[in-house]
Amino acid sequence: MFKTLVALLLIASPGLLASISPAMAATPPAAPDLLARADVRYQPTAVSLDRLAPDADPDVVALGLGIMQCAQQHGVGENARRLAIIDYSRSSLTPRLWVFDLARNTLLYREVVAHGQGSGGDIPDHFSNREGSHASSLGLFLTGQTYAGKNGYSLRMEGLEPGFNDAAMSRAIVIHGADYVNPEAGEAQGRLGRSWGCPALRPSVADGVIDVLKDGQFVFSYFPEREWLMRSALARCAQARVERSGHGHRWFGFH
Secondary structure (H helix, E strand, C coil): CHHHHHHHHHCCCHHHHHHCCCCCCCCCCCCHHHCCCCCCCCCCCHHHHHHHCCCCCHHHHHHHHHHHHHHHHCCCCCCCCEEEEEECCCCCCCCCEEEEECCCCEEEEEECCCCEHHHCCCCCCCCCCCCCCCCCCCEEEEEEEEEEECCEEEEEEEECCCCCCCCHHHHCCEEEECCCCCHHHHHHHCCCCCECCCCEECHHHHHHHHHHHCCCCEEEEECCCHHHHHHCHHHHHHHHHHHHHCCCCHHHCCC
8 A cells, every 4th residue: 555655646747746636525425313323524624623723833734634635545544533743843842743533523632742862952953764863754654553662552653755754664763652751851951852763752641642543543744844845745745735725835934
């Protein structure tokens, strides 16, 4: 499935990407006596997610939703019900992770999250897909299975963007809890503790976040980096979606 997505997106021309139309919700009619039991899925929009997370950047939310929908349009994560958005352009001492339940139109978590040592200080400025870089990676991930590792309960992620995050599995870039994700201690040192590239969470919330994101959900890591925004097929597809919606263009402030 991942190889199919890569093949489809990498051969797409900018014109083709711009012509992709948003997926339309098509819910078949249900008998009245079945409505109470039916699992009717909510069709999320950038506006609806903005209302759930008013302190998140609406342009980043729109881009995250768009990039997820572009992947689903090519057969990846079609049954996903949850989306986590990480905005690495924000201070590590402020909440910059939002976890949305797209089926129920609810915000499940709003949290601080650590970035990699190789990405910089309080606000990261470097991202990498390279083994040994200890840096965070940008773009869209599809979650996998959980396991018990050296950092305890952890969640594997498959990077969906060639050259930007597709080494996530081999680099062991996973979601896990860590004692160094401590906002109080971070205030004293001017930043949160840092990982080796993983989006690490406070131990008190890590298990809950992992449980709602495991087994085929989406995680989107954002920063306005020129190379990723210009070269990522998924990012370009999502930008085309947002341009048509007129939602915003803040991410074009490249770094």
